[in-house]
Amino acid sequence: VIAETKDMERVMVSGVAYSKNDARVTIKKVPDKPGVASQIFEPIFKSGIVVDMIVQNTSEDGLTDMTFTVPQSDFYKTMKLVSGVAGKIGAEKVIGDEGVAKVSIIGVGMRSHAGVAQKMFAALAKENINIMMISTSEIKVSCVIEEKYTELAVRVLHEAFGLDDEKKANQ
Incomplete structure (x- = not known):
């Protein structure tokens, strides 16, 4: 069980979710x-x-x-x-x-890796997506953004955390 937990925590972000x-x-x-x-x-x-x-x-x-x-x-x-x-x-x-939406990054490994939220914020900022609200937990960081940017936000977060290519996942 301990080895499984350590392996799970190595994967910082395992998914991106959204709500429109x-x-x-x-x-x-x-x-x-x-x-x-x-x-x-x-x-x-x-x-x-x-x-x-x-x-x-x-x-x-x-x-x-x-x-x-x-x-x-x-x-x-x-x-x-x-x-x-x-x-x-x-x-x-x-x-x-x-006209708002919520985008979230999810992953058990976030609790043991510093800078995950900042990486999310930087990825959104790079695309000029303003963050209106932020909420965090041990396994999730959520941001409220303008609804019109939902698809773009999901795409850039997938790219930022390597979810678009399993070989570079969570680098």
Whole structure:
């Protein structure tokens, strides 16, 4: 079992995945205090809407921005729910974007190799693909990008990690 684990970890990235069915919601200038995140997400969860990525910026002057993704099919419902909460909590405004996609690199070996995320970011930057959000775990790095760049992003990530040619895989 140990030899198998070491072999598996040598393969940094074993695949690239994408989702074109996402939308992004940003709440600007949210009061940075206990309970606010719960107030924002409670009506969303009670409505059965699945939230994927959540990013909260560092607080500045007691205010922060919170951005998250939901399925495109729930975008308008989410915007309505969040707009109602934003007024109650004193947030400045709610901005939404239906034209986003999520691209991810996946691999067990990422946890033992430094620089995998940077290699992903560099590959996207080389093609002028802007990263709007980033999420990481032990086995996955995901980026939210403009939906129109999805196919290009998948192609360049396959190339960057050698998934387009098994001989040069993960060099």
